[in-house]
Amino acid sequence: MSEHAPEDRLIAIELDAASIGKAEENVEHERRVAIADLLEANRFRPEDGPGGPYRLRLAIEEQRLVFDVSAEDGTPVRMFVFSLGPLRRILKDYFLICESYYEAVRDASLAQIEAVDMGRRGVHNEGSTLLKERLEGKIDVDFDTARRLFTLICALHRRSA
Template identity: 60%
Template structure:
């Protein structure tokens, strides 16, 4: 991997157990998978920190806002960003509804119906990822695949099972 690219990435993501609601085993599994996928492949550049990382991301919730605490791998503080989740409320609700439809459809629906629902699901996921990228503008630069993985994690934090 290119040294420059290797330094602008997340090396770990941590969830604050005090502020993020405890979850069932299934939801914890979804969160773990989302974190693994994000850490496995990402592009993450806090604006104004041109020295590079890699970075640790600590996520917590304060008054229904997502707190993104960014530190170097060594633990040195880089930045803290507070992200209102209000702009995501509708998209997350719609995303969960279509995911429920998808899981029901795979039991009995035709392949073309399943594919149509999945296309809608992917479209909503893309829309949520674009909203996330625009909300992070001027704070954190990410590529679109990283924004998708971060959006997946935000959804996993809201999933009720």
């Protein structure tokens, strides 16, 4: 999809309550920031779907990633279900580097923190690129939207793992 209309966007995001629960404060903060940033600026349009804006419910059900898309008024648009398999390695790597980052923040030098953070961003970008590729032909998103969605998928997966 080459051009996108202003209505090709998300206006609400719900993380499935059964998939997610209370997490560490760092994770809760990242989740809140990702949702706020995503709602502020995003590009999201199901291919061959009606015009937006859209609501999205993200869930992990039976080890599958679920994108349940509805119209602004709540009318169902389409449900997309993806295997988590292709994302598992990146999710695992991301969780490991996040643990290292949070440890570094507590007691490492600024240079060490910056190095770990650079690695964390690299793995996050890799996951975002893979997610964007997996959505191709199903949901049109830009890279920044894919990054924020990847953060939310990490929050869901952390809880369901």
